[in-house]
Amino acid sequence: MNLPNRLTVMRIIMIPVIILIAIFPYSQFGIEIPVLQFGFVTLSAVNIVMLVLFCVASFTDFLDGYLARKNNLVTTFGKFADPIADKLLVTTMYIL
Numbered sequence: 001m002n003l004p005n006r007l008t009v010m011r012i013i014m015i016p017v018i019i020l021i022a023i024f025p026y027s028q029f030g031i032e033i034p035v036l037q038f039g040f041v042t043l044s045a046v047n048i049v050m051l052v053l054f055c056v057a058s059f060t061d062f063l064d065g066y067l068a069r070k071n072n073l074v075t076t077f078g079k080f081a082d083p084i085a086d087k088l089l090v091t092t093m094y095i096l
Contacts, residue, residue, distance in 0.1 A: 002073045007064035011085045014057045015092050022096045
């Protein structure tokens with residue numbers, strides 16, 4: 001499996017991690033989540049972590065496409081899995 005395909009699989013694996021971070025029952029385990037205030041906007045640390053993971057996953061989308069085209073590593077698996085991984089990631093974030 002080449003690097004662009006590994007990045008695609010990594011993006012698919014990051015989706016359940018993001019979901020688990022979002023739905024984990026922190027209060028039941030006595031974990032208090034810090035809340036940050038930016039002017040009129042209030043964000044919890046969980047939302048910021050989810051945003052960072054989404055940005056990393058989105059960057060891997062760019063990177064796998066760039067590497068696949070640059071190094072002529074376009075595969076049938078990549079053609080199939082990359083759009084599915086993109087849709088899953090974005091749809092998951094919309095739902096959350």
